[in-house]
Amino acid sequence: MRARCVSIVIADRQPVVVYGLLAMLRSAGDFNVVASCHDGATCIRSIRNLCPDLALLDVSQPSPIGFEVLAAVKGEQLSTRVVYLSSSCDAGDAVGAIANGAYGIIPKDAAPQLLVRGLRQVASGLRLLLPLTGALDAPGNALPHEPEGLPSSLTQREGEIMRLVCAGLSNKEVGRELNVSCGTIKIHLHHIYQKLAIHNRTALACLAAKTTVTVRPLRRGNGAAPITASRT
Numbered sequence: 001m002r003a004r005c006v007s008i009v010i011a012d013r014q015p016v017v018v019y020g021l022l023a024m025l026r027s028a029g030d031f032n033v034v035a036s037c038h039d040g041a042t043c044i045r046s047i048r049n050l051c052p053d054l055a056l057l058d059v060s061q062p063s064p065i066g067f068e069v070l071a072a073v074k075g076e077q078l079s080t081r082v083v084y085l086s087s088s089c090d091a092g093d094a095v096g097a098i099a100n101g102a103y104g105i106i107p108k109d110a111a112p113q114l115l116v117r118g119l120r121q122v123a124s125g126l127r128l129l130l131p132l133t134g135a136l137d138a139p140g141n142a143l144p145h146e147p148e149g150l151p152s153s154l155t156q157r158e159g160e161i162m163r164l165v166c167a168g169l170s171n172k173e174v175g176r177e178l179n180v181s182c183g184t185i186k187i188h189l190h191h192i193y194q195k196l197a198i199h200n201r202t203a204l205a206c207l208a209a210k211t212t213v214t215v216r217p218l219r220r221g222n223g224a225a226p227i228t229a230s231r232t
Contacts, residue, residue, distance in 0.1 A: 005030055006123040009046050011037040011065045012058040012085065017108070021056065028116045040068040047073065047080050053123055059084045059105070066102070074101045081122050104128025154195060161188050165201055 008031055010021045018036045025031040035046035043065060047055055055073070059066035066084045073082055084105040103122045106115050118128050154162065157178075164174045171185045178185075189201075198204055 005032045006054060006119070007032045007034050007050070007052040008054040008056060008119070009033075009035045009037065009043060009050065009052045009080070010056045011040070011043040011069065013038055013060075013065065014058075017058070017085075024112050024116070025119075031116075031119070037065075040065045043069050044072045047078060048076070051078070052080050054119060055080050055082050056085055056106075056119065057082060058086075060087045060108075067100075070101055083119065083122055083128070154192065158188055158192050158195075161185060162192060162204065165189070165204060 008025065010018060010025070010033060012018050012021070015038065018038065022033055022036055025033055034050045034052050035043075037043040037046060043055070043057065046052075047069070055069060057066035057069050058064060066082070070082045072078075073080055081103045082101065084102050085108055086105055087108045104118060104127055106118050106128070110118075122128065160178060161174055164177055169177065171182045171189070175182045175185045192204070193199060196204070
């Protein structure tokens with residue numbers, strides 16, 4: 001049976017970005033772009049009139065579209081789920097975005113398949129707890145201090161798995177993303193649970209939503225960066 005087509009409004013101040021998103025989402029086959037906008041006022045009108053499932057909105061400076069549209073969606077209690085599209089995405093951005101009511105934040109340099117997958121997850125009711133890329137790559141994202149009692153012993157690979165699991169991917173999907181077997185993912189998750197003194201994915205997501213976990217890099221790595229997430 002064919003999957004339900006997801007209606008979506010896209011908005012970005014750069015026409016080339018809008019055209020690129022249009023082509024990508026149309027080629028995915030299960031998205032219906034009902035409006036494409038270059039300013040906040042037009043986007044808000046489109047959401048009010050068309051009631052799309054999703055809105056993918058630019059939050060780049062100056063005068064970011066995403067913030068003004070999200071304020072209208074929240075204030076009018078509209079059902080559209082807002083996802084931010086950012087040119088500079090880090091874990092702190094995700095926390096702030098989701099705290100303000102967005103369902104997630106996706107960097108503009110994300111691979112097309114990851115962007116499409118993220119939108120599908122949001123359409124199904126999930127939140128993107130973490131940025132799809134960058135959470136493990138950008139140094140200097142650590143908070144001033146680490147929550148008391150939280151171990152800082154996750155390897156880089158364990159951190160990658162935690163990020164993908166908290167983004168809603170199954171073990172099989174995580175394995176496919178990292179090019180390892182499902183069994184290997186289960187073993188890594190077991191080690192993560194032991195290190196963090198938790199027992200399941202739900203507890204992992206809750207922990208990620210409340211704390212910063214510092215990831216210890218592999219020997220070939222260049223530095224550690226935290227994983228943060230938020231749930232509203």
